[in-house]
Amino acid sequence: MNREQALEFLQRSLGTGPRYQHSVRVLETAIILAHKYGEDVTKVELAAIFHDYAKLMPIHELKKLLLKAKEDSRLVEYHSELWHGPVAAYLAHREFAVEDKDVLNAIRYHTTGRANMSRLEKIIFLADYIEPQRDFPGIIETRELAEVNLDEAVLKALSNTIAFLLTKRSAIYPDTFAAYNDLIRNTK
Numbered sequence: 679m680n681r682e683q684a685l686e687f688l689q690r691s692l693g694t695g696p697r698y699q700h701s702v703r704v705l706e707t708a709i710i711l712a713h714k715y716g717e718d719v720t721k722v723e724l725a726a727i728f729h730d731y732a733k734l735m736p737i738h739e740l741k742k743l744l745l746k747a748k749e750d751s752r753l754v755e756y757h758s759e760l761w762h763g764p765v766a767a768y769l770a771h772r773e774f775a776v777e778d779k780d781v782l783n784a785i786r787y788h789t790t791g792r793a794n795m796s797r798l799e800k801i802i803f804l805a806d807y808i809e810p811q812r813d814f815p816g817i818i819e820t821r822e823l824a825e826v827n828l829d830e831a832v833l834k835a836l837s838n839t840i841a842f843l844l845t846k847r848s849a850i851y852p853d854t855f856a857a858y859n860d861l862i863r864n865t866k
């Protein structure tokens with residue numbers, strides 16, 4: 679599947695509205711990061727295009743697919759916002775025959791992160807966070823770090839997200855802490 683075909687499939691799921699436009703910006707941002715940090719551009723493109731493939735599915739549909747995918751059973755106890763990545767990875771594999779494990783993991787973990795993220799996983803996670811239309815507290819510093827140090831930028835995005843979830847009294851999924859702890863220990 680080439681980039682144009684993948685975008686075509688994405689449009690069938692998301693239409694051409696704001697969520698599709700976000701995905702195109704993530705794609706463009708991720709390609710820039712791929713060149714900067716020496717990642718395979720074809721893999722980056724595929725993961726970026728499909729990362730939010732399931733974002734607009736109704737919650738009952740996401741839940742059904744999550745169970746079908748035999749996903750981590752803890753996920754259903756957390757916010758439904760965390761389901762669209764795992765479901766997108768499942769559909770990318772099952773419906774679109776994406777077989778590359780690294781690509782599927784980048785889609786799978788793009789919201790939460792996890793310990794021992796690959797370079798590809800970090801690039802998708804970060805591109806999703808810093809694409810040009812994002813406006814979070816601390817985004818400028820995260821974008822500056824993305825220019826110079828992939829791990830530091832991912833760490834900053836994770837810290838910002840954890841701080842944001844704390845202010846909302848939200849539950850925080852363990853993989854997000856695992857990603858944070860892993861990078862805190864290994865970036866010095």
Ligand code: DGI
Pocket residue numbers: 700730733757759760788789790791806839843848849850851852854
């Ligand atoms: O799908 P997008 O909107 O492009 O972005 P995303 O997939 O990164 O979703 C991020 C949202 O998920 C963000 O508003 C915070 C929320 N969220 C809820 N619980 C958690 C969480 N994010 C992380 N990292 N960990 C959580 O436990």
Ligand code: FE
Pocket residue numbers: 729730733762763788789
């Ligand atoms: Fe997402």
Ligand code: FE
Pocket residue numbers: 771777
């Ligand atoms: Fe297979």
Ligand code: FE
Pocket residue numbers: 700704729730806
């Ligand atoms: Fe996204």
